[in-house]
Amino acid sequence: MAKNVPEVVARRLPRYYRYLGEQLEQGVTKISSRALSEKMRVTASQIRQDLNCFGGFGQQGYGYNVYELHEKIGEILGLNDRYRIIVIGAGNVGRAVANYAGFRRRGFVIEALFDNDPSLIGGRINGIPILDAAGIGAYCRENKPQIAAIAVPSHAAEAVVEELEESGIQGIWNFSHTDLNCGVPVETVHMSDSLMNLSYRIKNKEQ
Amino acid sequence: MAKNVPEVVARRLPRYYRYLGEQLEQGVTKISSRALSEKMRVTASQIRQDLNCFGGFGQQGYGYNVYELHEKIGEILGLNDRYRIIVIGAGNVGRAVANYAGFRRRGFVIEALFDNDPSLIGGRINGIPILDAAGIGAYCRENKPQIAAIAVPSHAAEAVVEELEESGIQGIWNFSHTDLNCGVPVETVHMSDSLMNLSYRIKNKEQ
DNA sequence: TACCCGTTGTCAACATTTTTTCAAATTTAT
DNA sequence: ATAAATTTGAAAAAATGTTGACAACGGGTA
Numbered sequence: 272m273a274k275n276v277p278e279v280v281a282r283r284l285p286r287y288y289r290y291l292g293e294q295l296e297q298g299v300t301k302i303s304s305r306a307l308s309e310k311m312r313v314t315a316s317q318i319r320q321d322l323n324c325f326g327g328f329g330q331q332g333y334g335y336n337v338y339e340l341h342e343k344i345g346e347i348l349g350l351n352d353r354y355r356i357i358v359i360g361a362g363n364v365g366r367a368v369a370n371y372a373g374f375r376r377r378g379f380v381i382e383a384l385f386d387n388d389p390s391l392i393g394g395r396i397n398g399i400p401i402l403d404a405a406g407i408g409a410y411c412r413e414n415k416p417q418i419a420a421i422a423v424p425s426h427a428a429e430a431v432v433e434e435l436e437e438s439g440i441q442g443i444w445n446f447s448h449t450d451l452n453c454g455v456p457v458e459t460v461h462m463s464d465s466l467m468n469l470s471y472r473i474k475n476k477e478q
Numbered sequence: 479m480a481k482n483v484p485e486v487v488a489r490r491l492p493r494y495y496r497y498l499g500e501q502l503e504q505g506v507t508k509i510s511s512r513a514l515s516e517k518m519r520v521t522a523s524q525i526r527q528d529l530n531c532f533g534g535f536g537q538q539g540y541g542y543n544v545y546e547l548h549e550k551i552g553e554i555l556g557l558n559d560r561y562r563i564i565v566i567g568a569g570n571v572g573r574a575v576a577n578y579a580g581f582r583r584r585g586f587v588i589e590a591l592f593d594n595d596p597s598l599i600g601g602r603i604n605g606i607p608i609l610d611a612a613g614i615g616a617y618c619r620e621n622k623p624q625i626a627a628i629a630v631p632s633h634a635a636e637a638v639v640e641e642l643e644e645s646g647i648q649g650i651w652n653f654s655h656t657d658l659n660c661g662v663p664v665e666t667v668h669m670s671d672s673l674m675n676l677s678y679r680i681k682n683k684e685q
Numbered sequence: 686t687a688c689c690c691g692t693t694g695t696c697a698a699c700a701t702t703t704t705t706t707c708a709a710a711t712t713t714a715t
Numbered sequence: 716a717t718a719a720a721t722t723t724g725a726a727a728a729a730a731t732g733t734t735g736a737c738a739a740c741g742g743g744t745a
Contacts, residue, residue, distance in 0.1 A: 279732070281678055285671035286657075303692060312659070315692095316734050323694060331693040331740040348674045349681035363577040367570040373655065373670060379677075417680065442680040444673060448580065450493075452519070456683075458676035460669060463580060464492035466651060467555045469665035470586075471488055473624065473649040474556035476663075486702070510722060522722095523704060530724060538723040539711030 276324045283321055284344055286311070291341040303334035353378045356444070357410070359431050360422035361386040361401050364446045368420050369396045382416060407431070411438035418442045425449040483531045490528055491551055493518070498548035510541035560585045563651070564617070566638050567629035568593040568601075568608050571653045575627050576603045589623060614638070618645035625649045632656040 290311055294302055304322075308315035322328055322340070325347055329335045345351060356374075358365045361384045369381055384396060387404040394401045402410065410416075419435045421428050421443060428447040435443070436453050445451050445459040497518055501509055511529075515522035529535055529547070532554055536542045552558060563581075565572045568591045576588055591603060594611040601608045609617065617623075626642045628635050628650060635654040642650070643660050652658050652666040 276682075277732075281682075282675060284678065285668075285674040288674065289655075289671070305692080314734060316736095317732095319693065320695085320733080327694065329693050330742095332691050332742055334692065347678065349677040350674065352677070352681065354677060354680075363574040367574040368669075370570040371669070374673060377670075377674070379673060418676065442676050444676055449496075456676060456679035458672050458679070460667060460672050461492075462575075462578070462667060463584075464496070465665050465667050466581060466586060467492040467495065467557065467584070468489060469625065469649050469651055469663060470556040470559070470561060471491065471554065472663035472665070473561075474559065475483075475488075484702075512722080521704065523706095524702090526723065527703080527725090534724065536723050537711070538709070539713090539721050541722065 280321045280324055284348055287318070287321070288341065288344045288348060288350075291337055291344065294337050295341055299337050301334050302337050302340075304329070306334070350377050353380065354418055355414070355416040356381045356418045356420060357407075357416045358384045358399075358420045358422055359404070359407065359435075360384075360424075361388070361391050361396060362422060365420070365422035366396055368422060368446070369399050372397075379418075381420075382414070383410065385410075404431075408434050408438045411435060411440060415439060418444055420444040420446060421451070422446045487528045487531055491555055494525070494528070495548065495551045495555060495557075498544055498551065501544050502548055506544050508541050509544050509547075511536070513541070557584050560587065561625055562621070562623040563588045563625045563627060564614075564623045565591045565606075565627045565629055566611070566614065566642075567591075567631075568595070568598050568603060569629060572627070572629035573603055575629060575653070576606050579604075586625075588627075589621070590617065592617075611638075615641050615645045618642060618647060622646060625651055627651040627653060628658070629653045 287307075290307065291302075304315040304318040308318055311318075319329070322335075325343070328340050328343055356379055358368050358381060361369075365384055365386070369384055374381070381399055384399055384401045385404040385407050386392060386401055391401050392403045411419075417440070419432075419440050419442075421431060423431060425447045428445070428449055428451060432443060432451050432453050436455060440455060442455055443451060443453065443457040445457055446462075448461070448463050450459065451457050494514075497514065498509075511522040511525045515525055518525075526536070529542075532550070535547050535550055563586055565575050565588060568576075572591055572593070576591055581588070588606055591606055591608045592611040592614050593599060593608055598608050599610050618626075624647070626639075626647050626649075628638060630638060632654045635652070635656055635658060639650060639658050639660050643662060647662060649662055650658060650660065650664040652664055653669075655668070655670050657666065658664050
């Protein structure tokens with residue numbers, strides 16, 4: 272069904288999903304690409320073209336059924352599947368991830384944190400147990416979590432990722448300030464790059 | 479000096495900066511676009527073309543002087559300037575931002591947090607005082623911080639940003655799960671979009 | 686039924702980004 | 716000193732992404 276979907280289009284899907292969700296909450300049942308384009312500040316043509324990568328969800332003369340489209344994009348994004356996540360590193364970032372409840376609604380469940388600080392091991396954050404980092408591999412082979420969030424210092428990240436990959440992890444959500452390359456999909460949340468970009472834009476005052 | 483720099487190029491600068499910094503730490507004094515391209519997994523010609531937006535830093539037959547190039551990109555990114563940051567919201571994300579020490583080295587100083595929870599106001603995180611959110615506007619007009627990190631729930635974000643903008647903020651670093659539009663540069667760190675994208679990629683196993 | 690209106694899906698035009706190519710500059714080797 | 720090897724910067728070509736245009740469709744209305 273899905274033609275070959277350009278990377279850029281896939282990156283825009285979560286945003287469509289978000290806006291459609293908002294419309295849904297407001298009780299809107301149908302929406303045209305034009306109406307959506309005005310809210311999202313993109314061209315209507317782009318919306319239609321993007322959605323068409325996955326098949327014709329709209330109806331001519333009518334627009335798109337909000338519920339159906341939201342549902343469909345959720346399906347494409349894999350939000351109907353249930354993903355179990357482990358968080359490596361129970362420092363500030365690890366804690367922030369563990370505490371964010373919004374993911375659960377979308378089928379993402381955080382089931383364990385790992386750290387090597389003895390004073391943290393055995394404790395809980397937001398009800399989630401902190402386990403000994405020495406046991407990551409064994410834990411993964413037994414419980415088969417799909418995603419690992421990497422929230423350890425850069426220098427430690429590479430080794431952790433290697434172990435995770437060998438133990439069958441399917442995706443890496445990387446919060447460390449370094450690029451990771453491995454055989455499974457890696458999605459990096461690069462806070463420092465993002466701040467530098469902001470600094471650049473302030474300095475070169477576009478917008 | 480800088481021709482009109484495409485957005486995509488600007489987004490790649492922090493990454494160049496990071497890799498050059500690593501080379502520098504390893505004592506490497508010169509590097510060719512080819513050598514850098516192999517480390518960064520991009521094409522050499524992209525590197526050359528990107529750098530040329532800002533002027534010819536290289537030398538034919540030799541390559542680039544690592545120190546000089548690193549310095550130059552830092553300059554372009556505004557890392558020689560000093561940015562003062564306030565963090566709105568002393569929850570998990572606000573705390574994670576406040577605790578990350580790496581920014582300081584690059585000239586980013588976090589000088590205050592704001593929250594409206596009375597049990598937090600008056601406290602400190604990582605030595606940084608937590609102030610009453612009611613005083614944000616007054617604080618900004620007096621102290622003129624350049625950047626505000628938004629770490630409050632989505633529904634509260636829009637109003638906070640409006641006040642900040644009126645009080646002269648120059649850039650917004652947005653951690654809330656919503657898009658903000660205002661007259662100053664906004665850089666969003668979208669954790670949930672990022673996770674959905676990872677989910678999509680795992681499901682549709684590219685890489 | 687026949688016409689109008691709003692809106693999609695698609696295709697072509699346009700714009701941007703990436704890659705290829707190569708002359709000119711420089712270093713290294715002989 | 717000369718030739719060979721490297722490497723940049725720039726221009727051209729190719730690939731990719733975005734926007735504009737419009738036929739085709741379906742619902743509503745007379």
